[in-house]
Amino acid sequence: MFVLNGEIHEGTAAALDLRDRGLTLGDGLFETILVVSGRPFMLDAHLDRLCSAAAELRLPVEREAFVRAVAMLLAETAAGDCALRLAVTRGPGARGLRIPADAAPNLLVTMAPWQPSMAFTDITLATVAIRRNETSPLSRMKTLAYLDNVLALEEAAARGADDALVLNTGARVAATSMANLFIIRGSGLLTPPVRDGVLPGTLRAFLLAQAAKAGLAAREAPLAPEDLFEADAVLATNSLRLVMAVAALDGHPLPRRAEKAVAALRGLVREAISAACGRDPFAAGSAVG
Numbered sequence: 001m002f003v004l005n006g007e008i009h010e011g012t013a014a015a016l017d018l019r020d021r022g023l024t025l026g027d028g029l030f031e032t033i034l035v036v037s038g039r040p041f042m043l044d045a046h047l048d049r050l051c052s053a054a055a056e057l058r059l060p061v062e063r064e065a066f067v068r069a070v071a072m073l074l075a076e077t078a079a080g081d082c083a084l085r086l087a088v089t090r091g092p093g094a095r096g097l098r099i100p101a102d103a104a105p106n107l108l109v110t111m112a113p114w115q116p117s118m119a120f121t122d123i124t125l126a127t128v129a130i131r132r133n134e135t136s137p138l139s140r141m142k143t144l145a146y147l148d149n150v151l152a153l154e155e156a157a158a159r160g161a162d163d164a165l166v167l168n169t170g171a172r173v174a175a176t177s178m179a180n181l182f183i184i185r186g187s188g189l190l191t192p193p194v195r196d197g198v199l200p201g202t203l204r205a206f207l208l209a210q211a212a213k214a215g216l217a218a219r220e221a222p223l224a225p226e227d228l229f230e231a232d233a234v235l236a237t238n239s240l241r242l243v244m245a246v247a248a249l250d251g252h253p254l255p256r257r258a259e260k261a262v263a264a265l266r267g268l269v270r271e272a273i274s275a276a277c278g279r280d281p282f283a284a285g286s287a288v289g
Contacts, residue, residue, distance in 0.1 A: 001077055003108070005106060006068065008072060016106065019092035020091055022091075026145030026146075027057075027089060027090045028088050029142055030050075030087040030144060031046040031047075034240055035083065035114070036273055036277035037277050040074075041276050042203075046086070046202055049142075056141075059088065059090055066088075083240050084109060086108070087108045087110075088107050116286075119240065119243075120266055123162040123244045124163075125165040125176060126155070128152045129155065130166060131168055132148075132196075134170070134195065139168075139197040139199070141199070142199065150177075152177040163176040163178060163179065164176055168196050173224065173225060181235070183232075183234050184233040184234075184258040189218040190227075201237060203269070206269070207237065211265070215261065216261060216264075233257065233261065
């Protein structure tokens, strides 16, 4: 079941104009949101990012249309724990690259299963050849043109890793194919700045704002690959897998000297989910809502 342009649909198929620029040019945006006990976590932050990117792309998006669609889908499906995907395409347009003046966007909300076992895992990374173009506005957005990430993950998987370490054109650390990166060094929590080709992740922003509660001083700072080996811990964060510990890079173990700090950061996320959604899905005996 999904919502397309304010209407509920069964199954996984719907009519879409073959001239839609989301199909022909990857002209659109998406967001992925954790839902616990039928309540979205950090929905406002995700919509803020989507609407900000849409404004930069001159893509007309009505925020409240997404709010209504999310509420409609969650109510209709009696959702418990799941992952929501919000997507918007620019809609149909004439052949060519110029942005149409009369764009009629398509708004789509879908859902997929999510289990607590998907989050707070350990992962391994492999450095890939694909580079993040920090000069492109798209490096700061979740656009439908996602093949760089797809191919980066495929390259990493072929080398036996769980995810890719993606550097930018200056060989500085940018991200993984699916997550923001942090290092803990002493009492500091560092993450690459947005200007280095980094998506301003919602959980990234949360940790930057809340890290002091875990005894860490958070800041943005350019990172080189060797900084990961010199850190006390390396973390990857995204909206569904939350705070992941990076155990190895290119087959070499990474330090794990900051386990208490990692646990404290994970605790902050759990507390925020519980406060927003009314339940900690990671608590012993927690029933799926």
